Amino acid sequence: MLLRTTALALLFANGAYFAWSQGLLAPVGLAPESAREPQRLEQQIRPEALRVAPAAPAASGPEPAAPAPPAAPTIPAAQAEAPAPTVACLQAGPFDNAQAQALRQALGAGGVPASAWSLEPMAPPDRWIVYMGRYNDTEALEKKRAELRALRVDTAPITQPALAPGLSLGVFSTQEAANEHLAQLARRGVRTARVVAEHREPTAARLRLPAADAALREQVQGLLAGRPLAPC
Template structure:
């Protein structure tokens, strides 16, 4: 009986609390305080006049501006600019004797100043000779030739005046090749030969313009029959 009474009491209390919390007992003056506080709305002054204004974003920091270097003095600016040569050394060739003589006449007839051009000899590159000599006379030369013939060594007469009369045992384009040939002849019994340079005489010429401006270049180019002018 007591347990039943307690359960009914708890049920009645829960129902009473629910009715009170939901405001069902407000007509009896039993209701919780409202959390909406309507009295605060009554205290507002013209709420319809309020406007929300967006805040402008802060400008991003600008990149630092590099300082402008001061202008260089006129003398320094001129020194830093490479000078353009007013005249250039030019040349054309090789020309044989007949071509050189024809060009010489054409330059003179065209009024090209003689100081503006020159025909320079072109010497062939030196060669190297395995050489024997000089001999006092033709008999001494023939005797040495016979000795070399017995050793089966080929010889040829020397045409260079500074080395005649003498014998050539071989002509080579480099000193190393001539020295190697001399070593072979020494092993075969040749004793007095040596390597000497052979200076050959010029066989052609080239036209040289030491200081040719544009006008001189154009004038001379027309006299070269298609041969190009090239830098010296």
């Protein structure tokens, strides 16, 4: 009995709550507060202080990019990196004494600066002599010549001032050949001969242009009568 009474009470309470929440009891003054007008207006506090703010301007598109600085003028590669004039050491020759003198005059007459060229003496390569001397006088020289003639050794006079008066028992292009000849003479009884170098005087010259550019090369080439200029 108690359970039935409790169930009926809960059912009646739920029905009353539903009727109240849905406003079915409003005619008898039982209903929840409504958020609709005019009740909302009665709840406002100082509505006269409300101001409508102006609408914000519409966002514009992205700001235009700053103008790029003007491009530097393009310089042609030929002007930007002009090649330096080619300068090289050149030479020509040999020229004998007469030819060297004629070339010296031609270079001067042709207006080639004296500082741009030089004629360098060219001495023949040294020779090696099987030598006897120096003797004090001609008499001593002739006495030694006679002794060598008896040994059947050929001799020739020395023309180099530093070795005259003296005798040459042979001239060779290498020191080894001269030493070999000296050993042969020693086996034949020649005792006081020795091998010396003969330094010969220059008999020719070489033209040298230490720093010739294309203009100088062309100018000088025309004065060489067909002789070529070659690198130093």
